[in-house]
Amino acid sequence: MALTIGDTAPDFEAETTEGPVNFHDWIGDGWAVMFSHPRNFTPVCTTELGYMASIKPEFDKRNTKIIGLSVDPIENHEKWADDIAATQGTPVNYPLIADTNYNVAKLYGMLPADTEGDPTERTPAQNSTLRNVFVVGPDKKIKLVLIYPMTTGRNFDEVLRVIDSLQLTANNQVATPAQWQPGDDVIIAGSVSDEEAKERYPDGWESPRPYIRMVPQP
Numbered sequence: 586m587a588l589t590i591g592d593t594a595p596d597f598e599a600e601t602t603e604g605p606v607n608f609h610d611w612i613g614d615g616w617a618v619m620f621s622h623p624r625n626f627t628p629v630c631t632t633e634l635g636y637m638a639s640i641k642p643e644f645d646k647r648n649t650k651i652i653g654l655s656v657d658p659i660e661n662h663e664k665w666a667d668d669i670a671a672t673q674g675t676p677v678n679y680p681l682i683a684d685t686n687y688n689v690a691k692l693y694g695m696l697p698a699d700t701e702g703d704p705t706e707r708t709p710a711q712n713s714t715l716r717n718v719f720v721v722g723p724d725k726k727i728k729l730v731l732i733y734p735m736t737t738g739r740n741f742d743e744v745l746r747v748i749d750s751l752q753l754t755a756n757n758q759v760a761t762p763a764q765w766q767p768g769d770d771v772i773i774a775g776s777v778s779d780e781e782a783k784e785r786y787p788d789g790w791e792s793p794r795p796y797i798r799m800v801p802q803p
């Protein structure tokens with residue numbers, strides 16, 4: 586079965602533009618986002634990597650590390666980083682995994698187990714399933730999986746929004762409603778009884794139905 590929410594993120598050793606990485610050690614006690622892309626020197630990916638560089642401070646604020654991945658070799662990553670800085674306005678400021686042996690792509694179910702051969706001879710279309718996002722928590726469990734089509738650039742602001750929601754849930758036993766943005770009202774989690782909720786929220790809550798209990802964001 587494909588990796589899903591709640592699974593332990595497979596650990597791995599990989600070469601990156603910032604040196605060798607053991608994934609779990611690299612995550613440490615914080616959160617992590619690993620995002621993959623089909624091939625280097627492709628237009629959609631170039632915009633994505635540039636945008637991620639520009640919003641890295643937002644991930645830092647959330648104690649979240651970011652790491653990119655493609656099957657291209659390190660020397661391609663370095664050459665492409667120059668293009669990204671020149672065309673997108675922000676130098677790449679996070680590591681890029683050179684998954685030349687497809688180890689990570691296979692571990693995470695992004696490429697078939699029988700994938701082999703020279704990664705520089707593969708077309709972007711052959712790697713079309715490599716536009717994924719995995720958010721991993723401090724417990725090394727997968728918290729979010731996104732798989733995008735190769736022709737659609739990802740909305741990384743949504744990844745930040747989900748991390749905000751996940752971190753709020755982890756600290757406060759609340760859930761977030763549709764289209765929630767930080768500062769909007771939240772939902773008291775179903776695991777909190779009305780008795781417990783009264784202690785936590787002595788001013789009460791908005792309740793259009795007994796199972797919908799809305800409170801200001803803690």
Ligand code: BEZ
Pocket residue numbers: 623624627628629630631709710713735736
């Ligand atoms: C791109 O990132 O632009 C791209 C990736 C795969 C196929 C085609 C384009």
